[in-house]
Amino acid sequence: MSHSNKIEIVAADQNAVNGGTSSDRQNGENRNIELAAVYVSDAQYNRNICFSTSPQGIRLYKFYIHSCMRIIILFFIFVDLALAIFEEPAIFPFPLWANFVIEVTCLVAFTARLIHYAKVIPWSNFWKDPKNICIIVVIFLTLLDMIIYGILTEMHLYCVRWSRVLRPLLLVNITESRQLRRAFRSIRNALPHVLYVFFLFMFSVLMFSLMALKLFGKRGLVTSEGRAYFTDYLDIVFDLYVLVTTANSPDVMMPAYNYGIMFSVFFIIYIVINTYIFMSVFLAVVYNNYKKHLKEEVRQLVRAKRRNMVQAFRLLQEPRGDEPVVMRETWNRLVHAVQPGISAVHRELLWNVSDEHNRGYIGRPAFIQLADLLNIQVITLKSRIHPLQIYLPGIYNSAASRCTRCVVQHRFFVYVYDLIILVNAVFIGLDEENPFISYSEWVFLGLYLLEILLKLYAFEPRAFYARHQFWNWFDTIIIICALIATILNSALKSSSNYNSREILDIVFILRVLRLIRVVDSIKRFRAIINTLIKIGPTILTFGQLIIVIYYIFAMVGMELFKGTIQFFENGALKPGHEFCGNPLLNGSAFAKNNYCRNNFNNVISSFILLFELTVVNQWHVLASGFTTVTSNAARIYFVVFHIVVVIIIINIFVAFVLEAFFVEYNVSTSGLQTSLEKKIKELELGIDQDQLEGNLIENLETNDNDLGPSGEHKGKPSVMFTIASKRYRTIEALLQRMFEADLSPEDDADDEDHDNSLSPELSFPNPAFNTT
């Protein structure tokens, strides 16, 4: 901390306003900076935990939010959820005591984390929060279930480990799963509206079923499997529900259609109304309500962020004229405390954006922007000299060397390699057992290696492997892995004549992955892929959501259906092989389609089966397999799964992708980003975006840590900036961006300690920046 002390002394010299001994004041100031840094960091990452502001409280809180603790708790949750692999019905059976030891360890970890949390926040708040109550109840119920199960198993009585269904609740309720909870909350709030549409939809299905019963029930038609067609009302309802998902189209219609061409009209009307219209209405209603509630959530988020920033401001403010301000030195120390890794130039830039008029201090509105400013990813580019330039300047600067570098940097070089990739694709498609083809593989590998070496020669290596150079990393890793795998494969083949299929599989996958590179050289494709990558983290929230839902359904499904359907590996013709080990399935569509492996006999199979159900096609055949071996009531399980996952979750997923895509497509940059970009241009520190996008970037580096003097970049600057334009540090930033247009006015209106004279300045884009 020697550097930060240095700055402080300057600060003390400049504004020795207050009295008191210097060290006392300094201590107090340090504490304030520390606390303010916590507030700013909370605002930056949208944490909203009410902690004690005593020095010990701050320390406890900082420890609580430390990323190590987060990783540990997520690890324990992962272990707890993964226990399903080792518990009956298990993939790798563990003895009961081992499972119990692991689970108790996890529970202890959760309890410890909860106690830590209880110490961080006020006692009354702790009991008011349903998250904590939920975790306590889950831990208690799990222990209870373990005891009961242990005892009953000892007595050799049948028992169900029902508390396993509750495990995903732990994942939902830990502090870190804010996004997941938000998604669940939004779904819960959208439910009432969805329910009305669902009832109307079910009414329509029931009406059509009644009509179908009356129209076809007495005609004595048979299905292609020889069963009676549309004679039982409940069966018709199920069949027509399946038809909504289109899974049994056109089979369900064929007997009626064969009987008379006009009866197809019944099914066409049914599909148009229930599949096309109602499913679109579902999407519309789910989308609309989910978005509405999400917007409300984001509004609260923005409000909480502002509250945090205001608290930080209050700690650091000093009076100057009419309004309290924060001095530059205090601000510098704060930014350094919040983000110790930030470079001095980057900090300088942020200050320049905040302090538009170069007054040496900033008011509240400019200060409040800090959290958002820190969340904008700025790439710092620094001129670097190629190592060969330093160590072998004579050779590196020779005419031949220059010519090579020129060739590598030319557009033509990229085209040549695109052509090589296409030729390679053809060679991969050919039979690899031909010796000529397998020889050519070495040629291609050599060419790719040559490409990487040439590029490393032409570009500065540290810049070439900078953090945002995704494709360079991708290329190198793929090529090196392919090289290792190919060598390993050849060695095994020549030494023992043993051709390992597993290694060969990896080699093949790597070979094909190599071809993806061709996408990167087409600009339009790159744009689409970049958009997909940008909305990736948000899609992962849905991944978590899906896992929670799948886990619960898998646990229930395993208890209901485990062991009813068997799969015999390697096509061994054991007895019962042709009907999945269950005579009830003899001759059923389930067995005929070879679906035996789609069962609930372990957690992995269950997940794959649930995925197949999510894809919807043939789900009625899968469901009918399980209803045949249990009872017709099992249909409820499958229909509920369909309603929850396909109608609600997948619709929200689609809605979210749509919304995120629209934001990426239609809005260019946010107000704050615009002002930051303007500032970069003003200071002549900007770098041409094209220079970054192409493969021609020379000598750049991200995130350097030196705190050198900031005033020295004159003439051709040695450090340059660019904004990683639409990349978001946090999912909340993307969300905030999505609703930006709708949010600003209400936030200001609802600010508790709202100052009317400041209000126009609080909204983004900040009008202060528009005066230039």
Next chain:
Amino acid sequence: MSHSNKIEIVAADQNAVNGGTSSDRQNGENRNIELAAVYVSDAQYNRNICFSTSPQGIRLYKFYIHSCMRIIILFFIFVDLALAIFEEPAIFPFPLWANFVIEVTCLVAFTARLIHYAKVIPWSNFWKDPKNICIIVVIFLTLLDMIIYGILTEMHLYCVRWSRVLRPLLLVNITESRQLRRAFRSIRNALPHVLYVFFLFMFSVLMFSLMALKLFGKRGLVTSEGRAYFTDYLDIVFDLYVLVTTANSPDVMMPAYNYGIMFSVFFIIYIVINTYIFMSVFLAVVYNNYKKHLKEEVRQLVRAKRRNMVQAFRLLQEPRGDEPVVMRETWNRLVHAVQPGISAVHRELLWNVSDEHNRGYIGRPAFIQLADLLNIQVITLKSRIHPLQIYLPGIYNSAASRCTRCVVQHRFFVYVYDLIILVNAVFIGLDEENPFISYSEWVFLGLYLLEILLKLYAFEPRAFYARHQFWNWFDTIIIICALIATILNSALKSSSNYNSREILDIVFILRVLRLIRVVDSIKRFRAIINTLIKIGPTILTFGQLIIVIYYIFAMVGMELFKGTIQFFENGALKPGHEFCGNPLLNGSAFAKNNYCRNNFNNVISSFILLFELTVVNQWHVLASGFTTVTSNAARIYFVVFHIVVVIIIINIFVAFVLEAFFVEYNVSTSGLQTSLEKKIKELELGIDQDQLEGNLIENLETNDNDLGPSGEHKGKPSVMFTIASKRYRTIEALLQRMFEADLSPEDDADDEDHDNSLSPELSFPNPAFNTT
């Protein structure tokens, strides 16, 4: 026209400003009013045809746009398209000469219409319009094709009637299909953007196929049908393309999954990337671009409308002060000329909205609103006395009568009948051959009849059967039809012991339809259904679009596949019955699933088959049936159909339903509607919306035609208004509403003869109305 003359005399008295003989001036004025009325009507219905303004030109134009002419031309297009039913491969074969006579008649009608159009618009404009060129070319090609076909058929040579594919182009290019053309234009403009995503998507499919070939090709796996699994690259590409549509999930994965559980990961990643992510991106890109281009179209529409209104204004304007104005009398005559059926009170109301300050004249901005004002459906309610009240006042006002009316109007009455409907539903579900059940049917019919009679007793009959009382009409028609059908059925049964299934089918359908009424008594359901009904007309545009696409594909499909697959009715075990009359299909999935009737042997079958392909499920089985009997190249036909209809058209359909739903959900009323509503309230002519919504509406009537004096509604008014709040007269009005928020500023900016001082007033919502 005696009334309009009366008004005119008043006008002449009030502003006798200009000189000239009265009759000359009057003639000129009449012509101006007539021309202005045409302009306003064009603006109202968004017609944009440049016609000659000579008296004869106006007459020709009015004749051209007359709804009779429209119906005639649509009838001929319908006949032309319906010819496919009678041509080879025909459902009802007609002799060739008969078909030719019909087709030539249609072509003559189209030519006559085109000549009429050529006379209406300037000659140079006629040749500049691609619509006209297209119609001429289609007519010429059709004639050519008919001649060639006629000659070749006479010579007994094989020939194809290729011009049938062009027929839908006539539907697209007639003046009346503005919406259809707009949809096609928007799709065409969105295509380039969709193509990039499509290429990337195809690239991904090709890469995964290559990987699948390498991973599974050499493992010697077999499918459940015993064929080699994933050994041919092109087959893999097709199989994986089908997997994107989920139609062969999980079958295509089972051999690999059975071989090793980890291979399922390949398919899961494939489905997540290509089905979930890429299909969502398709929806997003199609939606976004379609919407963007549609918005541009709507913007031009609004501009054209304004231009029409400005032209109308110029014809009628008179100088007053600095700005030209339109006097009240001229305006009255104009409105009467535009909409002869409008009631005087309604007209009075519109004037009051336009002339906010009661000055007796209006400026340009207020005048321009007229087209939109006329497009808002205002329901005029008029107090009416029940006929029984007039003819039998003694009985009708007696205590018993009053009590009856009170009971009928009570909420409880609705509940009782809802209960009866539910009981009826159970009875319908039971076996109707039970004599007790069939007797009960008479009881229910009696109860329903009683309900209608009671309601007619309690409510004024003309109000009960007013035009917007959809459910009352629905009830009555259903009940009367059911009564007739049931009586007919009983009569047939008792007289000849013959139980006609057709009449019984109708009876059953009517019985079930009766149950739909229960929906109307639940408010939330009614709201959803009303929204669906409102967006109905727009959905019909998509219906047209689908029919055009289907027709083209059906024509091509019939030429390619007719007769290759046969269907034998009534399960007659003729030779070849088990393999659809084509030995190549022996043992195929197509034949096993009983799909023989899904063929291209006539136009109806083709349409049903194309619908099944649109629903997607099992489309690969259908496609494989046709590839088996022809060649693998037939896959191209099915894949192209899938891309065009499912990826593009259905996505646009979903997008449109979403958008229309959001408009209905989130925006309450437009600015103009708000000001109209405000005016209605101000004048104390409003009617409570609840009163309208419930079943308790008394004494109301729409659209009465009397032109009584307008100033007499004092005290409790005898005429009341309500706005049929979100019903749109034209599809364009809905479109304009959808983009209202985005449209206003640009429209003003681009107005050619733009007056800056007026511009803020031109935008909706009109700020002039916000001053109260």
